[in-house]
Amino acid sequence: MSRDILIVDTLCSSRILACGEVSAGHHAVRSCATEEEAWAALDAACPDLLVLGAGDGQPGADFLRRLRARPGTRRLPVLAIAAEEDRAARLRLLHAGADEVLTRPYDPALLLGRIRTLLRGADELADLAQGGAGGLAPDMPGLAEPEEGFGARATIRVVTGRAGRMPEAIEPLSRRHALSLDRETLSSGRAGAPAPDLVILDAAGGAPDLAAAIRLAGDGRALHSAALFRQIAEIRSHGPARHAAILALVPPQATNLAVMALDLGAQNVVTPDIGAEELAWRAEGLIRRKRDQDRCREELRVGLKAALHDPMTGLYNRRYALPALDRQAQAPGPPGQLAVMMIDVDDFKAINDRFGHAAGDSVIVAIAQRLEGLVPPEGMVARLGGEEFLAVLPVAGRDAAVDAAERMRRHVAERPVTVDGPGGGCAIRLAAAVSIGLALGTGGEAGSDILARADRALMAAKRAGKNRVIGPASIDGADLATLRPSTGGIHGLAPPGPVLRFGKAV
Structure with a gap:
């Protein structure tokens, strides 16, 4: 899929080279030779990713800080390309806001692999923030705020070979986070243990090159390449750990290994010689982004629940209930096995x-709580609006449906509700009652048809004096019958204290 990549590099030769390398990934490339051109290009159309040439006389940390200060580009993925191997310069770029830093000379395959990983991470966060709608919204809650500094204590799991040890560059992370070592595979952990925020897979063992790493893997002191790939795939498919960030330690010059790890789902790949400070910064960044995604997932979960539930009672709302009824009503089955009740206070x-x-x-x-307590897990109770409820439950025929409806009616009528008096005065016990219209599904019909029959039965119950159940005289619902007539009026339990009754005078 073609993405819009903006390349900013004041050196003509490196800019042309980067344009060709990025174009090979089938991306749409724009290039800028000066910072002024870059700001104009960003104002005209924000790209999906920015590649920044950084070095002497080129845009660097100041450009990145300004970029991160702008609301529209605060979360723009940025890959910086440093002119030479300089650990301090690389850290300055990371601290200023670069998501990744490559050093010339680099393998074009690694450049494209890094670009794919950064784009994937940005897309995941944007999709979560907008409930799957795609497209990064700068004013979305959880995205518009400046990135936080180092956050709360995280859970980090390190996976190495069967005889491996904790890499020295990782040990300083234990001062801020819960760090543990697993050998050969990520253990499931004890029951109730928190899922990891970050998993570090050690396929290097501190080796200076690929050949040495292969020897260490043979001795069990590091993960061999197949084990590394398998671990990434298993983590991404494992329930509690599938959202964890993954950082892979690979030996220097192992480009193919690094690119494959990134494409399988690792968020970052580093060599063990980067030093403890840079490793810690990269680990903290991965943890921070993972928590951004966790926050967006929670906001999405809460939003979805709010969209399908009545905020006052916690029951399902009309938006959920009517399609759910339709699905159950159209399921094949013998007549009379689905009871649909329209309930009105x-x-x-x-x-x-x-x-x-x-x-x-x-x-x-x-009343919502009482109805919900009488509906089995396979059933459903919803508030359709105002004082109107819907109950749907599987039954073993007409008599069972009538008994279930009558239990609901009695459970409400026989238990007064305690409320505060007007103006916050003394508590008052109110006798409430419900009328119920009952209809039975005939199997394979539209839910709206059953609902219409239940609604007609409810209206008949109201006309007949309220506080009663009225439903079909037969399975096919051709006639209505008073199935459980009330004794008249709306009665509550008298003791203890007075009970106020509404409806027919008593």
Whole structure:
């Protein structure tokens, strides 16, 4: 897939070289020879990724700091290319805001691998932030704020060979984080243990080159290449650990190994000679980005729940309930095995008018809890709006459906609801009641058809005096019958204390 890549490099030869290398990855490339051109290009259209040539006389840390200070480019993936191997200069670029730093000369395959990894990470975060809609929104909560410094204590797991040891460059991380060592494979950990924030896979063992690393892997002091690839794949498919950031330690000049690790899902690949300070900075950056994604996932989960649930009662809402009913109604099965109940609180307006909406809300919540407690896990109860509820549950025929509906009616009518009096006065016990319209599914029909029958039955229950169950006289629902007539009125339990009743005078 072609992506928009902006290359900023004041050196003509390196800019032309980078343009050719990035174009080989089938990306759309724009190039700028000066900082002024770069800012104009960024204002015209923000790219998917920026490649920055950094060195003497070239844009560097100051350019990156300015870039990160702008809301529209704060999260723009940036890959910096340093002119020479200089650990201090590389750290300055990382501290200023570069996501990755390569040093000339580099393998073009590694450049493209780094670009793919950075784009993948940005896309994942953007998709999570917008609920899968794609496209980075600079004003999205959790994305618009400046990046935090070093955060809370994280869980880091290091995986090495069967005889491997904790790499020296990693040990300083134990001063800030919970660090543990696994050999050969990432262990599942003890029950209830937190999933790792970062997994470090050691395929180098401190070796100075690929040949030495192969020998160390043979002795069990590092992961061999196949084990490295398998670990990445297993982590990405493992439930609790699949969201962990992955950092792979690979030997120098092992370009193919590094590129394959990145493409399989590692977020970063480094050589053991980078030093403890840079390794710590890269590890902290991976942990920070992983927590950004965790926060977005939680916001998405909460948002999805809010979209499908009634905020006051916690029951499913109409948006969820009606499609769910339709799915259950159209499932094949014998007639009379699905009970659909329309439930309406009797004389609810009188409660609101006399005691206020807070008291009315308390009644709605109490009734919702009682209905939910009587519906089995395979069933569903939802608040459709106002004082109207829907219950759907599997039953073993008409008589079982009638019994279930009557249990719900009694469970509400026989237990008064305690609410605060008007203006926060003394608590009052209100007798509430519900009318229930019952319909039975005939198997393979539209949910709206069953719902319409249940609604007609509910209206009949209201006309017949309320506080009663009315449903089909037969399985096919041709006629309505009063299945459980009330004894008249809406009755609550008297003791202890007075109970206020609404509806028919008693």
